[in-house]
Amino acid sequence: MWDYIALSRLAIGSAPTQQALAEQMGYDKTRLIDVLDKLADAGLVQRRPDPQDRRARIVAITPSGRARHRAVRNDIRALERQLLEGLSDAEQRTLRTALTRLVHAPD
Numbered sequence: 001m002w003d004y005i006a007l008s009r010l011a012i013g014s015a016p017t018q019q020a021l022a023e024q025m026g027y028d029k030t031r032l033i034d035v036l037d038k039l040a041d042a043g044l045v046q047r048r049p050d051p052q053d054r055r056a057r058i059v060a061i062t063p064s065g066r067a068r069h070r071a072v073r074n075d076i077r078a079l080e081r082q083l084l085e086g087l088s089d090a091e092q093r094t095l096r097t098a099l100t101r102l103v104h105a106p107d
Contacts, residue, residue, distance in 0.1 A: 002027060002035045003044075007069040010045060010061035017056040018047070044068055 005025050015021035018036065022029035036059060039045040044065035050056040061069070084092050 002032075003039060004069070004072055006032070006035055006039060007044065007061060007065055007072075010059060011066060011069050014058055014060040016058060017050060017053075018059055019056070021059050039065065042068075 002025070005027070006021065009015065009021060009024050015024065018032060019029050021036075022032045025032070027035075036045060036047065040047060042064075043062055045059055045061055047057040047059050050058050084095070087095065
């Protein structure tokens with residue numbers, strides 16, 4: 001799941017730093033390193049030193065990462081369609097609205 005979330009954030013645009021990516025994801029920055037290592041080893045992201053701060057790393061998605069993200073996103077959408085096919089369009093909208101509210105509700 002965290003791999004997909006990282007790729008989703010990076011598909012929007014490069015993260016100025018690994019720390020910024022962790023903040024965007026709402027994920028612990030020390031745990032993100034393992035996720036990024038795995039994605040980098042698979043050729044899905046690349047990290048390079050920030051020219052402004054050599055201690056920081058800029059994270060970017062690779063073309064392979066974009067392709068993997070697109071494929072997984074399409075699989076997720078197909079599964080959603082299958083799971084929700086018994087609901088009307090209005091019911092699907094209501095469910096998505098409720099789920100979005102739950103995700104963004106304060107702790």
